[in-house]
Amino acid sequence: MKVLDDHNFENKKALIRVDFNVPLNEKFEVTDANRIEAAKPTIIKVLEDGGSAILMSHLGRPDGKRNPDLSLKHICAKVSEVIGVSVKFVEDCIGEKAERAAQDLKSGEVLLLENLRYYSEEEKGDEAFAEKLSKLGDVYINDAFGTAHRAHASTTIVAKFFPGAKCFGYLLAKEIDAIEKVMQTGEKPVLAILGGAKVSSKITIIENILDKVDDLIIGGGMTYTFVKAQGGSVGDSICEDDKMDLAMDILKQAKEKGVNVHLPVDVIAADDFSPNAKTKVLDVDNIPNGWQGLDAGPKTLENFKKVILGAKTILWNGPVGVFEMDAFAKGTIAVGNFIDEATQNGAFSLVGGGDSVAAVKQFGFEEKVSYVSTGGGAMLESLEGRTLPGIAAINE
Numbered sequence: 397m398k399v400l401d402d403h404n405f406e407n408k409k410a411l412i413r414v415d416f417n418v419p420l421n422e423k424f425e426v427t428d429a430n431r432i433e434a435a436k437p438t439i440i441k442v443l444e445d446g447g448s449a450i451l452m453s454h455l456g457r458p459d460g461k462r463n464p465d466l467s468l469k470h471i472c473a474k475v476s477e478v479i480g481v482s483v484k485f486v487e488d489c490i491g492e493k494a495e496r497a498a499q500d501l502k503s504g505e506v507l508l509l510e511n512l513r514y515y516s517e518e519e520k521g522d523e524a525f526a527e528k529l530s531k532l533g534d535v536y537i538n539d540a541f542g543t544a545h546r547a548h549a550s551t552t553i554v555a556k557f558f559p560g561a562k563c564f565g566y567l568l569a570k571e572i573d574a575i576e577k578v579m580q581t582g583e584k585p586v587l588a589i590l591g592g593a594k595v596s597s598k599i600t601i602i603e604n605i606l607d608k609v610d611d612l613i614i615g616g617g618m619t620y621t622f623v624k625a626q627g628g629s630v631g632d633s634i635c636e637d638d639k640m641d642l643a644m645d646i647l648k649q650a651k652e653k654g655v656n657v658h659l660p661v662d663v664i665a666a667d668d669f670s671p672n673a674k675t676k677v678l679d680v681d682n683i684p685n686g687w688q689g690l691d692a693g694p695k696t697l698e699n700f701k702k703v704i705l706g707a708k709t710i711l712w713n714g715p716v717g718v719f720e721m722d723a724f725a726k727g728t729i730a731v732g733n734f735i736d737e738a739t740q741n742g743a744f745s746l747v748g749g750g751d752s753v754a755a756v757k758q759f760g761f762e763e764k765v766s767y768v769s770t771g772g773g774a775m776l777e778s779l780e781g782r783t784l785p786g787i788a789a790i791n792e
């Protein structure tokens with residue numbers, strides 16, 4: 397892997413692709429600086445070597461137009477605060493102004509460019525645009541894991557203009573390492589806990605992961621497609637009837653591959669999809685019409701606990717219940733606590749993909765698992781077994 401530590405940045409201008417696509421409130425203040433904090437070690441390494449850092453990112457989806465609400469100047473103060481250096485800002489990411497600002501940069505200084513997606517060429521992966529970006533730095537560092545699944549100009553195409561002078565930042569290297577630990581080198585038994593709403597959005601992940609894991613916990617809304625496919629009654633629970641054959645096929649494949657699949661045996665059922673619904677514990681395969689399963693039940697959690705505490709490598713993607721409502725968050729909290737205990741006992745635990753991180757943050761599990769990914773879509777595509785273009789471009 398082409399890593400940062402193999403480079404010395406003395407008197408070098410490092411063009412760094414970061415993912416500063418962070419949430420802002422109505423006053424344009426950063427409400428979660430996690431992605432900025434995650435990029436800090438790379439920026440500091442460049443500065444401590446005696447180089448300067450030119451940071452480029454997108455923010456939101458301005459679709460090729462200058463949208464002042466999505467200007468990166470809103471986050472400049474937060475970046476300065478996080479990295480402890482006063483960050484300069486330039487109102488463009490290519491052209492004369494940006495080039496002059498980059499040229500004027502001295503060792504130890506940091507420059508933040510305006511939103512890359514003000515240009516439609518960015519998302520198109522336009523080569524001429526990438527070449528203009530490449531004029532700003534001597535070395536290219538990709539540290540934007542959250543955007544590594546996009547073959548955009550700044551994440552992928554620009555790398556070809558830096559032959560011999562491109563590498564991964566610390567964050568991207570850490571994300572790759574965490575994925576490898578789960579998918580290739582993890583200590584056995586390896587366990588994947590897959591929850592979330594639908595089978596259809598997780599199917600490629602399940603199929604890919606069956607070759608890597610010893611145990612698979614399936615929870616959340618996906619449960620009911622599997623249960624109904626096996627002849628159970630799921631009442632009004634979320635269920636994809638057209639995916640039942642697929643569910644049976646997954647169970648067959650798992651058996652052939654020696655993977656133990658653990659499905660819920662009981663659920664917290666509700667008479668309405670609402671925080672104030674009436675609830676009761678029901679067997680997962682005996683839910684009458686008028687009721688729907690919205691969280692894992694007590695016997696299920698006992699089973700999950702045994703499997704999780706027995707695992708040495710754990711991947712968690714997707715909540716096991718409707719965690720947004722307090723009444724149906726207990727299962728997801730319990731799973732988080734079991735993973736915490738397993739991690740304290742020496743297991744490696746990775747959480748990521750889609751909105752999983754939202755659940756983890758809401759319940760304060762960030763500090764308790766081994767690694768929380770900074771990428772939603774990028775992590776999902778990695779778990780599907782795809783090579784991310786941003787990663788391939790550095791390795792080429």
Ligand SMILES: Nc1ncnc2c1ncn2[C@@H]1O[C@H](COP(=O)(O)OP(=O)(O)O)[C@@H](O)[C@H]1O
Binds near residue numbers: 634
């Ligand atoms: N039993 C259930 N019924 C309906 N929705 C569920 C159920 N369990 C979990 N969910 C919902 O799944 C959503 C997350 O699904 P998904 O986007 O597939 O996961 P992720 O983004 O973590 O990959 C959450 O909003 C949660 O409320």
Ligand SMILES: O=C(OP(=O)(O)O)[C@H](O)COP(=O)(O)O
Binds near residue numbers: 543546771772773
């Ligand atoms: O926040 C991001 O994606 P994520 O919400 O899937 O983690 C990335 O910055 C990518 O953004 P995009 O999905 O607009 O390309």
